[in-house]
Amino acid sequence: MTKLIKKPNETKEKLIRAGTAILTEQGFASTGIDSILKQVKVPKGSFYYYFESKEDFGISIIKYYAQYFAKKLDQSLLNTDLSPLARIYDFYKHATLGMKKYQFRRGCLVGNLGQEITMLPDSFRSLLIETLNDWQYKMATCLKEAQKNEELAKHINCEELAEFFWIGWEGAVMRAKLMKNEQPLTLFIKQFLPSHTFM
């Protein structure tokens, strides 16, 4: 019987997950709460029970996505069965499959919100920067392991290279959405891995 009793957090999570899926496809400013509520069949009153405002909802979504994506990154970048650079390639492979699964309609939530940042609540900016910094830290750590492993030249600044990676990766995800295929992701990783790291 207990299985039938919905926990209050279940509805909250359902809302966050639905909001996350929508915001990987489209912008925050143009997304109405009503369309999300309709999709998950939750009345407006319940929404305001869990979230103070649309801004509050957006913050929960960014935090949820940041954690979800960090876990995905770790699955590749901490996989010690692979060499450090092969882990980056592994991340690319999984990310490409993830985009394929949704016919390249869904991109990166952080990239989408970053693009429309001038229209968004101020609280989003620092949260998005913090999220990118976290992913960059993970990438820089992997690149430093590549240096130890002699896959990457010692003189390279891994923090800067990690930032370069995310700048380019966000651009590649955006272009893959535009082209509706994986070619931009493949071109990016092919240029990034050999020219910067295999030397």
Add this chain to the structure above:
Amino acid sequence: MTKLIKKPNETKEKLIRAGTAILTEQGFASTGIDSILKQVKVPKGSFYYYFESKEDFGISIIKYYAQYFAKKLDQSLLNTDLSPLARIYDFYKHATLGMKKYQFRRGCLVGNLGQEITMLPDSFRSLLIETLNDWQYKMATCLKEAQKNEELAKHINCEELAEFFWIGWEGAVMRAKLMKNEQPLTLFIKQFLPSHTFM
């Protein structure tokens, strides 16, 4: 007296210019025609005299921006007073000044629309791809001159490198908007120019 008579095209151009400025800051889906009309003080009837629909207006804006940006690119990439790679650096310097001028609120219209492509009319997709291809062609031509000039290794595929440039550049512009400073643009060009081309 003739100076006082407004040509019909003047209003059309005014609308396109205002629309362009707005769409470098924010998305198409969330931008209402009314707010643009209010800004340029043009009645709604006049808008529909010049444009069949919001989609038609969007197409005119993309075409206008594509031409405007291509001219800016040519000013740097065809400047024979500079070496081919110095021309790319010159483009970066001008683009950075352009973003600074608007406190990093305005980014690339093609990047903005590319990010929200799943919500936009189908006609936009091919036009945005075409525009990026044009910019890539200009960049590839400059990179080939760099090869002739022995600034760039002969084995490098200039078309692929030009595509890599635009993928990363769009990512850098987006990040500069997010950070509200030029650091991502500088980091990108610093990584792009030496590691891919100075060898």
